Amino acid sequence: MTEPATTGPGGPLLIEPGMGMPLLQVNELHVRIGTRRGVVRAVDGVSLAVGAGEAVGVVGESGSGKSMMLRAIMGLLPPEAEITDGQVLLDGVDLTQLDNSQLNKLRGPRMAMIFQEPMSALNPVMRVGPQIAEGPLVHLGLGRAAAAQRALELMRRVGIPDPERRFRSFPHEFSGGMRQRVMIAIALSCEPQLILCDEPTTALDVTIQDQILRLLTRLCRESGTSLIFVTHDLPVVAQVCQRLAVMYAGRIVERGTVQEVLTQPCHPYTLGLVRSAPDVDHPRASLAAIPGSPPSLITPPSGCRFHPRCKFAEEDCTTDEPPLRVLRSGRATACLHYERTQDVQPLGAER
């Protein structure tokens, strides 16, 4: 696979040389949401590729379109939202062309999703064991006893103590961390190739978050499952993912390996994110806040969508839409003047 050329405002595909055919390839995806106040361009030309066994993080604030992108991949958009353009290729099959019953055959054995709030994703009136066994029963063609056996084994794998007893518990009898373990067991139950995570640890305490992140990375490593991990929390991405895409106002503004993006950001927004959050390991005298707040996606700013909040902005930023351009292998930025970000030390060292 050679380095692809820039393809319009959404930028090039996220394909690494030597990576082979990616498992998932999102091309120029557009998602619009109809509201009373106008059409929200929630996802506006996003391209992303995920290789087999790879963990890709997508970071952005609320309203950046990261969750909508995830739901569009899974075919779980709310009724008022629709994919207006673009492709989602899973192993070469365009998911946007499939109807719901065809998607149902893929959800579970090919791809699965883990949500932020497990309590609203689990069936509250169904015992936990049968919920985990449901996937194997339907998709893998296992009998009742075999599916139950598989559920018990999964509960053991995700670290639910005393699985024989907990099999017959209801979701409300579990703690938040245990519920998220149940979600992970369900996601893994049909051995999917791809797991989509939507802020899976945001509602959890830091100690429980640590447990869940370690569990998730270990299980994906063992089974070679690919991961898309959506979060607003940069340090969490650093623990889980190898590559990272930063989203702002419906677009990907920067991507690269996690280490590169976090230590040497090439977009002022990423730089702002890294410098605005206090970092335990690099305390600094004062935080560099990003002025203003994220823009409306009904009438986004002209040119670069970040320019009203950007301290490096020039005249051309207000008129020209910056494409996501490749800097070097695997590294791309949608900033016209990214060189200016290179002089700023992102982490600490100011105290």
Place this chain on the structure above:
Amino acid sequence: MSAAPPVASAPVGQPPPDSDAAPLLAATGLKVSFPLAAGLIARLRHDVQVLHAVDGVDMTIGRGQALALVGESGSGKSTLARALAGLQRTDAGEIRLAGRVLPARRNSADQRKIQMVFQDPYSSLNPRLTVGGMLHELLRVHHVVPRGEVESHTRELLGLVGLSEDAVHAYPRQFSGGQRQRVAIARALALQPELLLADEPVSALDVSVQATILNLIQDLRAELGLTLLLISHNLAVVRHMCDTVAVMYLGRIIEVAPTEKLFAAPGHPYTAGLIAAIPRLTFSEEGDAPAVRGDPPSPLRIPTGCRFRTRCPIAQAICEREDPALAVSPGDPAHSAACHFAFAPVPPPRSPADEKATA
């Protein structure tokens, strides 16, 4: 509980207190519990379950200090803050403000001195009052300034928190989350409090906006000489904002230390686990073992002896029998921890046999 708690009585890195030697706020033996709703039979038999949210807390905050209260959800940190602010009835213990015991029902002068900023600025502001209306009402009711100066003082307050004068005529819904939190801070500051209690003030805000609010609180502290009690689950925020940290676990304070000391050499194994569990920007390969295992026990069934022993990596037989008190470090009077082995040589890691015994 001793009457004179040894913990954190001296503000760290701050000017010495005023003429009176008493700390600004001191709580001793504070307890708050909630009876759980139970059926008629259970009530007749008097076996209603009681949740001990705050279970004997001693703490002091020196004038000008910035104290952080950290802990998992359900550790009682918010209940403790509400009790200190007089918003929550206490079952036992006393709260002293500048040496004077506060009665259960506080008069308005006492209420003014401790003000709170809540996590969710969307639900803690009156949606039907303009910002100006809200601040005017507060200033008038509490006679903060003479009537003629209410208008100008309101504008001053808004300037202090970085809002424009137009905000006077706006309703809370017209602001973004960060601006709303500024309004909430202006509301708290209107009463010229001596102590500002901030309960997760930035958790509900976008990452890029959090920094502006944290910077504002720091600037106000420097400008007004405010004393701050910051409640947060985010240890990075705590390290950035506070000079002393108190760690809560199941209704008790289990460690208090100057911030840098706490991060460099935590005395309690729970604190060490909390610090190790923070996700770092720079990845470190640490294997698959979690920093703290298991879930926190239910506050309805607090373990005997040390309440952390069910999750503790160094728990011994003594931990099951004896509840460790918050003891002062022999090397540092500002550092105390409630662990049998906090300032003693750490015992060998427990064997699988011990593990079974305590499981």
